[in-house]
Amino acid sequence: MVDLNIVDSTPQPENLQPVRLGEIPSLTSSYGKVATGLLRAKQSVASSLPGTRWETSDVISRRLVDDYNALMGSSGVVGQNSAPSITVHITAFGLSTAMMAERRFPLPLLGMVHLQHKVWHMSDVPIDQPVRISTWAQNMRPHHAGTTVEIWVQILDAATEKLLWQSMAVYLSKSVVIPGAKKPERPAREPFRAPVMTGQWELPRDIGRRYGAVSGDRNPIHLSNLSAKALGMPSAIAHGMYAAGRMLAGRETLAPYTWAIEFASPMRLPSKVAINYREAGDRLVITGWNAKHEKLHFAAEIRQF
Amino acid sequence: MTSTSTAAIAGGPLRPAVVLGGNRIPFARAHGAYAGASNQDMLTSALEGLVARFGLQGKALGEVVAGAVMKHSADFNLTRESVLGTSLDAHTPAHDVQTACATGIETVGGVANKIRLGQIESGIGGGVDTISDAPLAFNSEARELFMQLNRARTTQDKIKIALKLRPKHFAPLAPQAGEVRTGLSMGEHQALTTHHWGVTREEQDELAMHSHNNMASAYDEGFFNDLITPFRGLDRDNNMRPGSTLEALAKLRVAFGKQFGDEATMTAGNSTPMTDGAAAALLSSEEWAIDHNLPILAEFMDFEVAAVDFVNGKEGLLMAPTYAIPRILDRHGLSLDDIDFFEIHEAFAGTVLATIEALGDEDYNKNVLGRDTVLGQIDRSKLNVKGSSLASGHPFAATGPRIVASLAKMLHEKGEGSLGLISVCAAGGQGAVALMRGR
Numbered sequence: 078m079v080d081l082n083i084v085d086s087t088p089q090p091e092n093l094q095p096v097r098l099g100e101i102p103s104l105t106s107s108y109g110k111v112a113t114g115l116l117r118a119k120q121s122v123a124s125s126l127p128g129t130r131w132e133t134s135d136v137i138s139r140r141l142v143d144d145y146n147a148l149m150g151s152s153g154v155v156g157q158n159s160a161p162s163i164t165v166h167i168t169a170f171g172l173s174t175a176m177m178a179e180r181r182f183p184l185p186l187l188g189m190v191h192l193q194h195k196v197w198h199m200s201d202v203p204i205d206q207p208v209r210i211s212t213w214a215q216n217m218r219p220h221h222a223g224t225t226v227e228i229w230v231q232i233l234d235a236a237t238e239k240l241l242w243q244s245m246a247v248y249l250s251k252s253v254v255i256p257g258a259k260k261p262e263r264p265a266r267e268p269f270r271a272p273v274m275t276g277q278w279e280l281p282r283d284i285g286r287r288y289g290a291v292s293g294d295r296n297p298i299h300l301s302n303l304s305a306k307a308l309g310m311p312s313a314i315a316h317g318m319y320a321a322g323r324m325l326a327g328r329e330t331l332a333p334y335t336w337a338i339e340f341a342s343p344m345r346l347p348s349k350v351a352i353n354y355r356e357a358g359d360r361l362v363i364t365g366w367n368a369k370h371e372k373l374h375f376a377a378e379i380r381q382f
Numbered sequence: 383m384t385s386t387s388t389a390a391i392a393g394g395p396l397r398p399a400v401v402l403g404g405n406r407i408p409f410a411r412a413h414g415a416y417a418g419a420s421n422q423d424m425l426t427s428a429l430e431g432l433v434a435r436f437g438l439q440g441k442a443l444g445e446v447v448a449g450a451v452m453k454h455s456a457d458f459n460l461t462r463e464s465v466l467g468t469s470l471d472a473h474t475p476a477h478d479v480q481t482a483c484a485t486g487i488e489t490v491g492g493v494a495n496k497i498r499l500g501q502i503e504s505g506i507g508g509g510v511d512t513i514s515d516a517p518l519a520f521n522s523e524a525r526e527l528f529m530q531l532n533r534a535r536t537t538q539d540k541i542k543i544a545l546k547l548r549p550k551h552f553a554p555l556a557p558q559a560g561e562v563r564t565g566l567s568m569g570e571h572q573a574l575t576t577h578h579w580g581v582t583r584e585e586q587d588e589l590a591m592h593s594h595n596n597m598a599s600a601y602d603e604g605f606f607n608d609l610i611t612p613f614r615g616l617d618r619d620n621n622m623r624p625g626s627t628l629e630a631l632a633k634l635r636v637a638f639g640k641q642f643g644d645e646a647t648m649t650a651g652n653s654t655p656m657t658d659g660a661a662a663a664l665l666s667s668e669e670w671a672i673d674h675n676l677p678i679l680a681e682f683m684d685f686e687v688a689a690v691d692f693v694n695g696k697e698g699l700l701m702a703p704t705y706a707i708p709r710i711l712d713r714h715g716l717s718l719d720d721i722d723f724f725e726i727h728e729a730f731a732g733t734v735l736a737t738i739e740a741l742g743d744e745d746y747n748k749n750v751l752g753r754d755t756v757l758g759q760i761d762r763s764k765l766n767v768k769g770s771s772l773a774s775g776h777p778f779a780a781t782g783p784r785i786v787a788s789l790a791k792m793l794h795e796k797g798e799g800s801l802g803l804i805s806v807c808a809a810g811g812q813g814a815v816a817l818m819r820g821r
Contacts (some may be wrong), residue, residue, distance in 0.1 A: 148521055150562070274641050275574065275695035310444035327693070328562055351641075352565070354694040361694060368641065 081376050082264075083195050083337045084247055088213050088229050093130035101127050101133055101171040101210075104293050107178035111186045116317060123183030123217065123253045130213040131176045134235055137168045139205050144291045150324040159201035161329055162336065163322040166196070167292045167316040173212045173246075177228070183217065184250040187308065191317045192225065195337040198329075200241040200304045207235035221257040228324055249266045269341075269373040272364055276352035278323055280315050285346055288319040314343035317375075320350075324363045324377055339375035342367075350374055389500020399494035399665050400678045404787020405432035406661030407613035409775040411621050411652065412513035415614055421460060422452045424613070426467040427437065428660035428780075431611030432506065433468050436664055436676060440472035444502025447489040448662065449479035451778035451809075454517040461508070484687065486661070486782020487814035493665050496591045503670040507786070508662035509779030512576050515658075524551035526660050555744035563693045568700070568809060573639025573648050575698030576732030579739045580635030586652035586731035587631040587733040593728055597769020598624030605768060609787055621655055621775040638730075652731035659774030661783035663790070678821045679790035680802070685816040686710040690815070692811040695756050698749075700733045702813030703805040704740045707768040708757050710815055716745065716801070718758040722820075723792050723802040725785045726760075730769040733807055768792065782806055786816070 111131040137160040145164050146153045154161050177186045202208065210232055217226045225247055232242040246362075254260070287298030297304035298314055321338045344350055351368040354361060363377040388394030407428050410416045416424065426449055433439055448461040462476040479489045490507030497505060520528065527546055534540045535653070560567045566574075576586070600606060601618055610617070634649035645700055671678050688706035690697040703726075711717060717740070726734045738760045740746045747753040771781060782804075788801045798821035807813045 271641075273574065273577075273695075274570075275564055275566070277560075277570075279565065356694055356696060 079103060079377055081337060081339050083193055084227065084244060084245070086216060086368065088231065088243060088245070090130055090211060090213055090229070090231065091215050093128055095129045096129045098133040098172065098175075101135055102175040103166075103293065104171050104174055107174045107186070110178050114201070120252060120371075122256050123250075124256060124284070126183065126214045126217050126226070127179070127181040129176070129192060130211055131172055131179050132209065132211045134207050134209055135174055137164050137207050139289070141167060141291070142204050145322070148291050148324050149326040150361055154329045155165060158204050159332070161322070162196050162198050162242070162325060163318055165202050165232055166230070166244060166318060167294075168231065169210045169212060170292070170294060172210055173228050174231060176212055176214070184224060184248070188250070188252060190249040190251065191340055192249050193242065193337065193339040194246045195335065196242070196244045197333060197335050198242055199298055199331050199333045200239065202232055202241050208241065209233040209235050209238070213365070214224060217255065219255050219260050220249055221261055221263040223249055224253045225249050238252075238310055253364055267341055268373065271351065271365065271366055271368065271371050272353040274351040274368060275354050278350040278352060278365070280344060280346055280348050280350060282347040284315055284319065285313050288316045290314070292318070310343075311345070313346045315346055320344060320375055321377070323334050324365070325379065328361065328379055330381065333382045334380060335381040335382075336377065338375055340375050341373040344374050386508065390500055391499040394500060395712060396498050397500065397667055398598065398681045399497035399680055400407055400668055400671060401674045401680045401747060401786060401790035401818065402664045402666060402671055402820055403432070403436065403679060403784060404567065404609055404663040404790065405435055406610055406780065406784050406787070407431070407623065407659055408610055408614040408616040408782070409619040409657045409771035409777055410616055411775060412656035412658055414514075415616050415620060416512065418515040419512065419614060419658065420515050421453065421457060421510045421660075422464050422467070423514050424512065424658065425450075425460065425464040425508060425662075426658035427505065427611070427613050428508060428510065428662045429464055429470070430468045432662050432664055433470055434611075435608065440471055444505045445493060445496065446470075446474055446476040446506045447479060447493050448476070448506070448508035448510065449481075449485040449489055449779050450562035451480065451485060452511055452513065452516045453480065453481055456793035460510075465683070470515035476515035479586060482808035482810055483727070483776070483778045483781060484806055484808040484814035485779035485810055486784070486786075487685055487816055488687070488782070488795055489779075490663055490665065491787050491814070491816060494682040494685075495737040497665060497667050497710035505664035506662050508602065508660065508783050509777075509781070511777040511779050512658045513656040517787070518554035521551065521555045523555065528552060550732055561692075561699065567638070569648060569653055571692070571699035572653075572730045572732050573642065573646070574695070575736045576730070577639060577642050577645060578698065579736040581647065581732050581735040583632075583647035583652075584628075585650075585735055586647055587628055589728070589731040589734060590631055590652040591626045591628055593766060593769045594623050594770040595769075596767055597622050597773035600768040605788075605791070609791065616737070621657065622769070622773045648730060648732055652772065654729055654771045654776040657776035657777045659775065659780045661780040661787065663783045663786040677794075679794035681819045681821055683788070683817040683819050684710055684714065685814060686713075687812065687814045689813075690811040694770055694816075697811070698736065699811055700729055700813070701736065701740065701814050703807055704737055704746075705751065706813055706815040707741065707803070707805060708751055708753060710817055711803075714817060716817075718760055720762060721803045723767060723789060724760055724765045724801040725770065725789050725802060725804045726766060727776070727781055727785065727804075727806040728766065729776065729807050731772060737805065756761065782814070786818070789818055793818055794812075796820050
């Protein structure tokens with residue numbers, strides 16, 4: 078079992094200038110915008126976040142839920158009209174990405190490393206019914222390897238404004254430093270010792286393309302070795318949120334529950350991931366690693382309330 | 383044929399269901415002697431052998447219940463189709479059961495329950511499985527495209543969909559070797575349990591050796607003469623290795639649980655190989671047996687199923703029988719000491735040994751099974767005395783009826799009132815156990 082070090086943070090959506098969008102921009106257009114932006118001046122310092130909160134209305138579509146469940150080989154969540162956590166993330170991801178692709182956002186989108194993700198699945202999120210999606214960035218901080226930022230998403234019932242679901246993703250930009258900020262020391266971590274393997278995932282070569290087709294996230298690092306190498310990766314890697322989906326498949330029950338995942342090293346494609354599930358009180362603790370190289374891929378937990 | 387008293391289901395007393403005998407075809411290692419045989423071929427042969435042995439040609443039975451774990455979708459009526467292929471009267475109904483390796487206990491138990499309730503007078507419980515002719519399927523993407531193709535109305539639409547088909551859509555999907563929810567094979571799951579219970583390589587090899595040698599002796603003394611009919615050139619299980627030695631078994635390389643390094647203990651020698659085969663057992667009411675002048679070997683007293691929470695590693699995949707055994711014994715006011723023969727299916731030698739360890743473990747009895755007292759020890763001299771699955775092989779659904787027929791004969795030979803306990807573990811964290819009494 079590996080200890081999770083999820084950032085202890087609370088959402089601060091107040092005092093941000095709302096940016097209202099009629100619809101969610103496609104991820105392809107955001108990545109495209111960034112790719113052309115790359116050719117222009119590359120930022121290396123970041124002073125402040127734009128202070129905006131992006132909002133729109135959308136639905137978590139039945140089609141997405143069906144495709145997602147088919148990919149995960151799961152029959153879905155308990156409760157007929159309740160969306161799996163990752164489909165909520167997928168629906169909102171385009172809005173967050175568009176916000177990060179915007180010129181005023183201080184950290185470059187491509188090359189951003191997804192460090193950790195926490196989701197508060199507070200209530201059932203309905204399928205095919207309008208929800209309000211809101212996303213913002215907060216707490217840009219110096220990190221021993223660059224700069225981190227929290228990207229928050231909140232999903233509210235469109236009619237009642239009740240908060241149904243929220244998430245915090247922590248991203249690292251290695252190429253950017255905050256001027257004047259002191260770089261923290263790299264925290265000491267216990268060397269990874271593999272637990273007993275109680276499960277195993279076979280990640281096929283095309284799983285990045287397949288998750289990309291379902292989620293719309295066709296980041297080239299997930300699609301093929303060639304496209305990944307073009308961006309400096311040794312080979313194609315699995316989407317982190319695919320791993321989160323796999324660990325949740327068949328284990329999502331009625332809300333409320335929270336889950337969190339901390340990514341340690343990428344899962345190259347194709348590969349086998351050794352898995353340990355362990356119950357610890359009200360938590361289910363999940364560890365994923367490469368058995369051959371004794372290398373940790375992720376540590377995670379699901380907590381029922 | 384009707385019973386003289388009112389049936390239990392109509393308010394009369396429950397009556398015993400008795401086992402008259404059984405029949406199976408020899409079990410064959412997969413992709414070998416039976417490579418060309420289908421489930422229906424094998425089940426029909428096992429049934430017809432039973433019909434011939436008991437002179438049931440042209441007779442209608444109350445019901446034939448059988449099943450297979452690996453089944454083609456076209457075999458939705460496998461048992462009825464097999465019955466129609468035998469010389470039983472075509473008025474004999476049949477149905478299929480599918481509950482992994484517990485299928486064979488469930489089929490026999492279901493027939494026994496109907497007999498006890500007075501719904502039927504006679505029946506056959508059976509099972510069959512083939513690895514050599516396992517169902518292959520299109521993957522879900524291909525299925526989706528073929529379904530779209532089927533739903534398309536215009537030629538243009540059909541062409542559009544057909545053009546989406548790629549070579550990858552024609553790669554067949556074999557039945558999953560592993561547990562769906564963990565991705566681990568059954569052997570890897572058992573390796574976790576074997577390691578957890580500290581079962582040694584030597585103990586497992588010894589159990590395997592006894593299984594082969596016990597079964598070989600049983601063949602030699604003619605025990606199986608009225609339990610097996612030859613099929614496709616085999617008259618014995620071709621996995622059995624008479625004269626198995628610990629030295630030979632000790633030479634085998636580790637097959638499962640390599641993650642435990644030096645502490646890995648499971649080999650191809652102490653694990654059951656993939657096998658093809660079929661088996662069936664004949665049951666009836668006492669009246670029916672007497673009316674037909676057939677011998678009563680044993681009473682099928684009761685059976686019990688259980689399931690465990692294995693998905694997150696809380697319990698071993700194949701440990702469900704440890705939950706079912708105390709329940710069935712308690713129900714009948716029996717203890718392990720009362721049992722004359724233990725038939726614990728050898729999915730792996732480690733399964734049998736971990737089951738025995740757990741039932742005798744104080745902490746497990748108290749904290750896992752919730753018992754005030756320890757269930758007790760199993761006398762090894764009463765365990766799988768005619769050999770079990772490590773020797774015969776294990777065509778999943780056929781194992782239950784194989785054991786029921788053999789145990790009925792053993793109990794009959796032992797004498798009236800002798801008791802036998804069957805334990806069969808199954809995929810999905812399930813298990814079935816049964817109690818039989820000699821006549």
